[in-house]
Structure formats: C-alpha cells, structure tokens
Amino acid sequence: MTSNLYPLQFSFYNRDTVIVAKDLLGCLLVYCSPRGFEAGKIVETEAYIQGDPACHANRGMTKRNKPMFGPAGCAYIYFIYGMYFCFNVVTAEEGVGEAVLLRALEPLEGIPEMCKRRNKNKLKDLCSGPAKLVQAMGISKEYNGKFLTGNTLFIAPRTENINGITSTTRIGIKTGADLPLRFYITNSKYISKK
DNA sequence: GTCCTGATCCTCT
DNA sequence: GAGGATCAGGACG
Numbered sequence: 001m002t003s004n005l006y007p008l009q010f011s012f013y014n015r016d017t018v019i020v021a022k023d024l025l026g027c028l029l030v031y032c033s034p035r036g037f038e039a040g041k042i043v044e045t046e047a048y049i050q051g052d053p054a055c056h057a058n059r060g061m062t063k064r065n066k067p068m069f070g071p072a073g074c075a076y077i078y079f080i081y082g083m084y085f086c087f088n089v090v091t092a093e094e095g096v097g098e099a100v101l102l103r104a105l106e107p108l109e110g111i112p113e114m115c116k117r118r119n120k121n122k123l124k125d126l127c128s129g130p131a132k133l134v135q136a137m138g139i140s141k142e143y144n145g146k147f148l149t150g151n152t153l154f155i156a157p158r159t160e161n162i163n164g165i166t167s168t169t170r171i172g173i174k175t176g177a178d179l180p181l182r183f184y185i186t187n188s189k190y191i192s193k194k
Numbered sequence: 195g196t197c198c199t200g201a202t203c204c205t206c207t
Numbered sequence: 208g209a210g211g212a213t214c215a216g217g218a219c220g
Contacts, residue, residue: 046201054201064216081202082213088201101201131202173201197219207209 005030005039007154013072017091017098018181021047024089024155025185026162029105031137031153038110038137040127042155044103044184044191046170048088050096053175057097067145068097075153077134077144084131087139089148089155103171103182105133106190113138129192163187 005028013020024042031038048055056065056078067076068090076088076099088099105127107114114126114136127133139153148154164186169178171193184191 048201056201059217062216078201079215081200082215084202086201103201129203170201174199195220197217199217200215203212205209205211 005156007149007151008073008157009149010071010073013089013091014093015072015091017047017049017100020089020091021045021100021181022165022167022183024100024102025165025183026158026160028108028156028159029102029133029137030156031110031139032151033138033153035138036110036113038113039108039156040105040133040137041108041190042102042104043106043188044182046101046103046183047098047181048101049098049181052179052181054170054173054177054179055097055099057099061097065097068099069095070145071147073147073149075143075146075148077139077141079141080131085134085139085141086130087134101130102133103130104128104184104188104190104192105136106188107136124190128190132192 027042057068071094074090088101090099092098107126118136126136166186167180170182
C-alpha cells in the first residue's frame with residue numbers, strides 16, 4: 001500500500017474549508033522520516049472558519065495564528081493546555097484565516113513506534129484525539145507553518161471509498177459550539193468520541 | 195506587568 | 208463523571 005502514495009497539492013487545500021474538511025476523511029496522514037515510515041487514515045476532522053467565534057483567527061492575525069492566514073496546504077500546530085499540541089491544515093485563500101483540525105486517525109503503519117510514543121497498546125488509544133495523534137506520529141512543532149506538499153510529512157488521497165460522513169457539533173469548545181462543523185467517518189471505530 | 199482562559203488527556207472514583 | 212496537570216497567548220491597565 002505504500003507504493004502509490006503522493007502528497008495532495010495546493011489546489012486540494014485552496015478551497016472552501018468545509019469541503020476540504022469532508023474530503024480529508026479517508027485520506028492518509030503520512031510521516032516519512034529517517035526514523036521510519038508512519039501513516040494513519042484520517043477518520044475525524046473539524047472545520048474552523050471565518051466568523052466562527054471558536055476559530056483562533058477570529059480576532060485577526062497574531063503571532064500565534066499567523067500560519068492560518070498563510071497559503072493553503074501549510075501546517076498550523078499550536079500548544080494548548082500547557083501540555084499538548086494540535087495539528088491543523090491551513091485551507092482557503094492566502095489572507096483568509098481558516099483551517100481544518102485533524103481530530104483522529106486509524107493507525108495503519110508504524111504502529112509499534114506509535115505504541116512506544118504513546119505508551120499504550122490498544123490500537124484505539126493511539127490516535128483517538130487531536131493531541132494523541134500528534135504524539136503518536138511524533139509530529140514536532142517545527143512543522144508549524146511548513147508546507148504539507150513535500151515528501152516528508154504530507155497527506156495522501158483516499159485509497160478507497162468511505163461509507164458515509166456524519167456531521168455534528170464540535171468538541172471541547174464553548175463559543176460557537178452549536179455549529180455543525182465536525183465530520184467523521186460514520187462507522188469508524190477510531191474516532192475520539194461519539 | 196497581572197490575570198484568565200483554553201480546538202486536551204489521563205487518572206482516578 | 209470529575210478534577211488536576213501546566214503554560215502560552217491575549218486582554219487589559
């Protein structure tokens with residue numbers, strides 16, 4: 001399955017954020033480092049868009065959220081709760097502060113390494129949350145603002161059709177919590193929460 | 195400068 | 208189901 005993986009390019013990300021959030025479901029997050037090869041299927045995402053009170057970019061550009069305003073296809077990684085990182089993909093046109101948060105993966109490759117980093121053995125516990133998948137994949141904040149269109153850390157297109165997408169309200173936020181901007185693969189066992 | 199909040203996770207009961 | 212860990216960013220003065 002590793003033979004025909006290629007990175008999604010700028011034109012995929014440079015579209016409406018909600019559409020990108022849905023289209024990312026079933027795609028593969030791939031980390032091809034000197035250490036090894038790791039990959040997981042994206043099973044859960046959330047969209048953060050302009051005019052959304054929960055979006056970091058809602059109150060204009062700051063030093064922290066600057067990558068969100070950059071060109072589509074970049075990473076936006078931020079530190080939260082003093083302990084964790086979350087991984088976003090920047091979408092929409094440059095100058096528009098929107099992004100998609102990756103919330104959960106189904107582990108596919110490099111699982112022993114993931115277990116090690118997470119100190120967990122159950123497949124379900126490895127990537128079932130935004131901070132978990134960052135830890136499992138070993139993604140460093142060095143990638144903040146970097147393009148995901150190269151051949152080290154990237155997202156590859158779907159390799160198979162997905163059965164259905166459920167859209168619902170987002171998790172862990174207060175403002176804008178009623179907006180249906182969370183999407184997940186309907187029958188996946190690997191999402192962070194039902 | 196101070197104060198408060200947060201796109202979370204883990205470890206208990 | 209509840210509470211703690213733990214700190215950077217942002218708001219305010």
